[in-house]
Amino acid sequence: MAKFNSLFQPLEVRRCTIPNRIVMTPMGTNFAENTGEMSFLHIDYYEQRAQGGAGLIIVENACVDYPAGSNGTTQLRLDLDSYIPRMFKLTETIHKHDTKIAVQLNHAGASAVAERINMQPVSASNLPNKKGGATPRPLTVEEINSIVESYAKAAKRAQIAGFDAVEIHCGHSYLISQFLSPLTNNRTDEFGGSYENRARFAAMILKAVREAVGPFFPILIRISADEFLPGGNTLEDTLKLLEYFQEEADIIDVSCGLVDSIQYQIDANYLKDGWRTYLATAVKEKFNKPVITVGNIRDPKVANEIIESNQADFIGLGRQFVADPQWPLKVKEGRLDEIRKCISCNIGCSGHRIGLNRPIRCTINPSVNEGEAYKNQKVKKPCNVVVIGGGTAGLEAACTAAEVGCMTFLIEKEDHLGGLSVEISKGLTDTLVTC
DSSP, X not given: OOOOGGGGOOEEETTEEESSSEEEOOOOOSOSOTTSOOOHHHHHHHHHHHHTTOSEEEEEEEESSTTTTOOSTTOEEOSSGGGHHHHHHHHHHHHTTTOEEEEEEEOOGGGSOHHHHTSOOEESXXXXXXXXXXXXXXXXXXXXXXXXXXXXXXXXXXXXXXOSEEEEEOOTTSHHHHHHXXXXXXXXXXXXXXXXXXXXXXXXXXXXXXXXXXXXXXXXXXXXXXXXXXXXXXXXXXXXXXXXXXXXXSEEEEEOXXXXXXXXXXXXXXXXXXXXXXXXXXXXXXXXXXXXXXXXXXXXXXXXXXXXXXXXXXXXXXXXXXXXXXXXXXXXXXOGGGOOOOOOXXXXXXXXXXXSOOOOOOSSOTTTTTTTGGGGOOOSSOOEEEEEOOBHHHHHHHHHHHHTTOEEEEEOSSSSSBTHHHHHHHHHHHHXXXX
């Protein structure tokens, strides 16, 4: 049986011991209440991932400045003290499972939708953050200072609510990213032009957050290390920008891409496991700080090799945790054949949330929220179930029926199970052989 010891070594960061190297990265869900409150359904969702063995969970981005900084109709908020109690319930629940928990703090900037926030979006400049996007209004220096203070206050609320750390989102076309990127920042004052000036807003936020939470509370930053757009920041540019704002960061969460290069930000299925790791390695080597690498990481062997070879310090899983909340536990116990691997289809997770403004779902995990709770709902009298067709849907129906105590009969006319999935896999094999 393969061993993955490197994945399950603890790491201490500012007196916070993270029990293993597997991080659930922040990913929007649309599970929050429309008031911005953490819902109990939401808490259950994160608890499943803690039960599954995540070392650190980074909760999806919470708005620090409502409504201008809002990123969705059901986005979490931390701009008021009234959001602390439900967040405290979340952290208490997660800590029962020996998992550490952080929350990502964010201001949407030009990514905010005018029809949702009922005002013109704000940004570094009047440049849209995507092709065809709305024209934002440039922030004044006074407004910039106010937003800096909003980040600091939100970080303090997170600390009071029991979070073990906070993450400041500096990438993915949100407000801080809009200041960092030459594609969205044409300012001529102290916040535009040079690397130092474009990094000034981020540096001010990190300094204010550190002052708010004190010296022993970990701060993470998430960056788009390469924007993968003509005229945008390259890895070399980002390494220079980081010189001006990484000082107070304890862990650097290394992502990439902007809205107009979203196939790299939310990985397309043709990108191989761990393809972004070179970005994290470059950041780690320059700044000698723990880094999280992300990017289609589904294979435990790839994940373990990344840690073992010191290319990164943490493995970030986003959609993989949606597909299978128990990925870490299954890896640790050697149950690799039971892992439900993400297929990077981006339909239920990204398509539902971004394209349709719905709560997330998953093509290969029908129980994103419920988990295995259905197993506790046993039938109370004899029940026979006949399932016609042994394709993937039929197999799932038959298994579920059997798990709750039904006498189950599966009927399939072919000499094998799997239905179209078998035909598809044959096609893929033929294609690979041909190539």
